[in-house]
Every structure is written in structure tokens, then in C-alpha cells.
Amino acid sequence: MDPSWAIRIVALVMCAAILYRMAAARRGREYFIRRIAGVDAIEEAVGRATEMGKPVLFSPGSGGLDNMQTLAGLAVLSWVAKRCVQMGVRVLVPLRIATVVSIAGDILREAFREVDREEAFDPNEVRFLSEDQNAYAAGTIGMVSREGVASAFYFGSYGFESLLITENGRRLGVVQIAATADYFQIPFFICACDYTLIGEELYAASAYLSRDPVQVGTVAGQDVAKLVILALLICGSLAAVFSQSALNPVTGILGR
Amino acid sequence: MKRFRRALIWGFTFGFGAIWVLAFFLPSEIGGGIDRHGAFGADLVGNRLYYTSAVRAAGKPFSVQSRGTYLVQMDLDATGVRRKMLDSSFFRGHDYHGQFRPSVFALDGGFRAVFIGVGNDDRRRVCVADSIDGTNWDVRQNAVFDAPEQVSVNGPDWMTVFDAGGGFTMLYSATERGRQVLHSATSLDLVSWSDQGVFLRLPEPESIMSFATLPDGRALVLARTESGGATLFSGKVEGGVLLEREALAFPELQFASEVVDVRAVSDGAILRLLLVGGAGSDDIRLRIGLLEGSSLDDLRPVAGSQADGSIAALGSPATSTFFHELAGNAADFVPTVMTFGFGLGLISLLVLHGRRIGRGGENRFYSGVTLVALFAMITVQIGFRSDRESSFWKDMNELLFMNIQFPLGATMFGLLAAYLVSAAYRAFRIRTFDAAVLTAMAALVVLTQVPTAQFIGSLISDSAVSAGARFDATAAEVRTWSLLIVNNAVQTAVGFGAFVGAIAMALRIWLSLDKTASE
DSSP: OOOOHHHHHHHHHHHHHHHHHHHHHHTTOOOOOOOOHHHHHHHHHHHHHHHHTOOEEEEEESOOTTOHHHHHHHHHHHHHHHHHHHHTOOEEEEESSTTHHHHHHHHHHHHHHHTTOGGGOOGGGEEEOOSSHHHHHHHHHHHHHHHTOSEEEEEEEOOTHHHHHHHHHHHTTOEEEEEEOOGGGHHHHHHHSSEEEETTHHHHHHHHHHOOHHHHHHHHHHHHHHHHHHHHHHHHHHHHHHHTSSSOHHHHHHOO | OHHHHHHHHHHHHHHHHHHHHHHHHSOSOBSOOTTTTOOEEEEEETTEEEEEEESOOOOOTTOOOOTTEEEEEEESSSSOOEEEOOOOOTTOGGGSSEEEEEEEEEETTEEEEEEEEEOTTSOEEEEEEEESSSSSEEEOSSOSBOOOTTTOTTOOSOEEEEEOSSSEEEEEEEEETTEEEEEEEEESSSSSOEEEEEEEOOSTTOEEEEEEEOTTSOEEEEEEOTTSOEEEEEEEEETTEEEEEEEEOOOOOTTOSEEEEEEEEEETTEEEEEEEEEOOSSOOOOEEEEEEESSGGGOEEOTTOOTTSOSSOOOOOOSBOHHHHHHHHHHTHHHHHHHHHHHHHHHHHHHHHHHHHHHOOTTHHHHHHHHHHHHHHHHHHHHHHHOTTOHHHHHHHIIIIIIIIHHHHHHHHHHHHHHHHHHHHHHTOOOSHHHHHHHHHHHHHHHTTTTHHHHHHHHHOHHHHHHHHHHHHHHHHHHHHIIIIIIHHHHHHHHHHHHHHHHHHHHHHHTTOSOOTTO
């Protein structure tokens, strides 16, 4: 069934706002992104792993490549991998979806290539565990405990395995940073992790870390899109209130 | 070479994404007749037919959808011109998503149509429109009747109104123990309705699909039986049951090998029957037929009907469904890629554990178990799927999947309960003001699941029990408010942010705006 024209127009306005700000950022305009404590802590977590001489674990979640959260997670992996390679820290990437294996592997390889150490890249650090949720959780828990992981990052889409993995990590004293837009997993992460990025912060994380103009422009564009939604919410609420009333100026002005 | 490769990737990503973007922004269909997807839910006033059509439904054959429906009016004359009866309006919430099953009456000074509106909350309510000339309609702002939620959770999906002499009676469908029964409501002006409760229920498990009153006071009932087939019979409704039940044969009509709806229209001594049905799997569209005769045994399609017995040919199909079909075909590409991806995952697994076994070390035993389990599962699945009758493969399948994998998965899931408790314990330690509010709300939600105050009252005195019950009722209201209003508001806010973020991310990927690692 077709979406209504109202939805098409709103989608168009939001896309235009995001693209405009992206283009402006590319031309050199600077936008401000507020501090996100969880993202600041990524650097500290990598530093901790360096000091302890132990690996970090990065999970891009349980989603496939059709899930935007997975792609946002992989963008953060790119930054974390570069920083870890610079510091000489191993990065372990447990995966639940097989199609992500080659992309995550490429990201890690590129990180090594950037510091001219491609030969040090070990493809076995990117591990496909299982498509089964329970087996994936068990595999990741095993990896965290056997490899003696110092810091763990969970950036992406998760199911109930979020609590299984992070609660074990907490017991083992791992510094954990999570980010997800899955509403029902957010409380689990908040309880079990040291820092949690909620909803849209997941998408802003890579922009905040890389300071890439396109990514920063995207975040600035999102603010305009959210303003559009806010304005629509206020207008919709007013229309709903007045449409229940006999004195309905909205229908009076615009006609039925 | 590098530039060429980049252009190739960019072109492929952009082209592939553009198919979905265009399918979203452009109308799925351009052109075509107003009732190109079928016609159902009809009524006849004089020579004018009022009926329902709908935008494309991805439903099954003969499905009558409610969302996306709209009303059409057509004169049964040589012109056969049809036009939309009402337009949806953003400012009319009760029929925003659809309008179907009209019942139209000629009253003093004009016409009044009663129909089911699908609201912006997806609830179906009865709405009313007025017209002076029977062509231009003016819909009332709000619905005139809302079926009680306990009998119809989302509102009725079938409704008919007839003149009962001295007033109007509305029959609407309600769900009872998984089958459809009829409830009734009455009105003098088609605007103010009074619910009358159950009108007719058939013996279980029969479900009423459609109901019509005949001029002699008897009823015509279309029912669905346990086997899923439809039966047609007549009878007399008394005290909510059908008496003098008499099975009838379906009229032989080419367009309606399956009948889904029936409506009687009396015109003096002539009996007129509006019949809705579909012809088969080749053409899933519903059509309307108009039969007339002196009795039920003597019904024939009216003069001027089509060769298949339907009253009018459906409108011409849309001239363009190009992007939607293209998007559907392109989506078939995704499972292919996924299959290759799964192969990559398998290779990654084999290489990792194979190397570990070859290299030796303390974990090689687990790697060995993993590979043995992998090959055992693959072998058993191939064997079992090749010969499902073999008791050996059946037993092996049962052993590996039901007796090993399933309990192992359940064990992992069972751990969740213990982890929930320990996580909750940490979260609800009162150290800050925020934690105090969180703990208070959590305690309220947990304790109001059961009548706690009532129980405490029972330990004190009888009068304290009723005081406790009052407290429980108030506390439950606070709980419901916090869950439905506060929690929902937060959930929506998080959802909006994530949704906008996902759009921005998708745009970046689609337009290949991210820097590649090699740049």
C-alpha cells in the first residue's frame, strides 16, 4: 500500500535538511556536537586495554547489513580498530550474521594497512560464531573470559543476549560501553555496562569520534529533521485538541 | 583502475537504492479504473449502486480488507460512470484510513449513508455522510457509533443497516470464542444509535459471514463452516437463534464461484439480491452481481449484466506498477547474497578452528568439538531431508536438535532470569535522587500486579480489607498511567531519534558519502 502524501512530504523535507547540512559541512562550515560521555570513554577504554596488554572486544550486534544500527556500529569499529592498531592492542570481533564477516574483516585490515602493518592482520580475530542467539551469546561470553578481554564495545542491534553477554562481562571486571537503538535492551545495557549510548547517540558516535565533515553534517541535519518532527507533533496535538471541540479553527481555516 | 572500481561500486549502490527510493516516493500505480482492484460491500438505491473498492491489498484471494478502502458510486445506466463518493481528510480521524460497506437511505430532503470508517487509530467505527442530491456527500466530523470493545476489539469488519419500519436496525459483526456473531443497534435517524446486544449466533463452530433480511421477514444467512467453506441458508431469527433453517443452493454465476457477501434489496414484489464473490485463483478481485426474481429460487442476473453474471466490468488495470515490481524483483537478490555470506561465515569458522587444532594449545579440544558438532549437524540434516521416513535419520535429528541443541539453548535463556535479578539489584540501590524515583516506580509496578494492600488489610481487620482494595485500585491506575503515558512518551522519543538517525545513515550509505578506508 502506498504511504500517504503527508508521509512522503515529511520524508522529503527531512532528507533535504540532512543533505543540505552535509553539503554545508563539506564546504567547511563547522557544527557543534555536544559531548557524549560514553563516546569519550571509548578512548579511555582503549587506553586501559593498552596498559593491561589485553585485547578489546567489539561486537556490531545481532543485526544484518540491512540494519542501520549494524552499519553505525561498523563505522565506530573503523575508528576503534585504527586506534587499537596504533596502540598495538588486539581487536576481537564476534559476529552473529555471516554477511558481516567480510566487511568487518576489511575494516580491520584497513586499520592495519593505515599504519603499514598489514602483515600483522590476523583474519581469525573476526569470528563468525553462530546465527543462533543463545549460541552467539555463549560464544561471546567464552571469548571474553578465555581471551581475558580488558574492554568491550557493544554497538548495534541486540536481542535478549544483551544482558547475558554484558552481565558476564561485568562479573569479569571488563570495562563495557554499549550503544543501541533497541528500546527494550537499553535498560539491560544501562544496568550492566559502564557507559550506554541511547538511541540516536549510536548514530552520532562515529561522527563525534572521526570529526569527518560529512558525518558531522549528518548529525547537524538530524537536528533539523527532529525540529520538523517536533513542529509536526505540536501542530498535530493542537489539531487533535481542537478537532474534538465545537470551536474548531483548524478545520474552519483549512476546510474539511 | 581504482577510480573505475569506485565508480562501479558507487553506481551499483546508487542504482540499487534508487529503486526503493523511487518505489517509496512515486505512486505505486499510475492510471487505471477507480475499482481496478475489485468491488465489494455494496448497496443499491434506485438505479445507483454504492460499493467499496480498495487500493492494492497484498492479501489472499477473496480477502476483503478494511484499511485503504474507499466508497464508489455508479449509475446502473448505459454510461456506467463511477466516481469516488467521499474523500479522506486528515482532520477527520474516524475514517482517515478507510471507508467501507455503505448502507444508503433516501430520506426526506436528501440521502444519508452509514458506513464503517477506519480511524487513524486503526479502529473501525460507524460513520455517517449526508447528501442532498445523492452524489455530493458531506461526512460528519465524528463517528456515530462505536461498538463496545469487549465484543469487538478493533471494531466491526462487517455491518449492514436496514429499515425495520418505524426505525433503523444496524447489524454488526462481533467476535465470540473465535467465530463471528451478530450484534444489533437501533436508531430513529441513523445518527443516534442504541446498542441492543446479541442479535444472532449460530451453533458453534459456524461463523456468520453475511446476513440479509428478505421482504417476507425471513433472513438470508451466509455462514462459514468448520471446513472453511461457505453455506447459504434461510431461516427466522428469534431470541438470538435461527429457526426453520433451510439450506439454499448458491446461484450459478461464473464470476462468483466463491460467495463472500450477500444483501437483499426489496423493490415492491421483486426480490433483488446483491451478491459479492470471486472467480478463482487467476483473478483474485471481488465482483458484484445483481440478481432479481420473484423468489429465492427464481433469481437471475439483471438485464445488462456482464457475460460472467457481474453487474459491471471492473475498471481497467493500472498502466504502471513498474517501480514496485522492480523493487520486488530486486529484493530477490538479497537472499542470494545472504547465501554467499553464509558460505563466508562457514569458511571463517573452519579456518579458525582448523588452525587452532593444528597449532595445538589448551583450547583445541573445544575447537574439535565445534567442528565435530558442525559436521554432525550438516550430515544429519542432509540425511533427514533426503529421507524423512528413515527411522535412523529421524532419531538422529531428534537427538541432536530436540535433545541436545534445544535444551542447551533453553539453559542459556534460563540464565537470563538470574541475571535479571542481579542487574535489577544493582540498578535499584538508592544512591541518588534518580535512583530513588526509579526504585519507587519499580516497586509500584511490581506490587500493584497483585492486591497487596488488600492482603495487608486482611491481616488487620475486615474494614481494612475494603480500604486496602480502594488503595489497590488507585495504585493500579497510577501504574497504568505511568506505563501507558510516561513510558510510551519516552519510548516514542527514543524511537524518533533512532528513526531520524537511521534515515541519515541510509542516505550516507546510499550516496556513498562516507570516506572509504583507502582515501
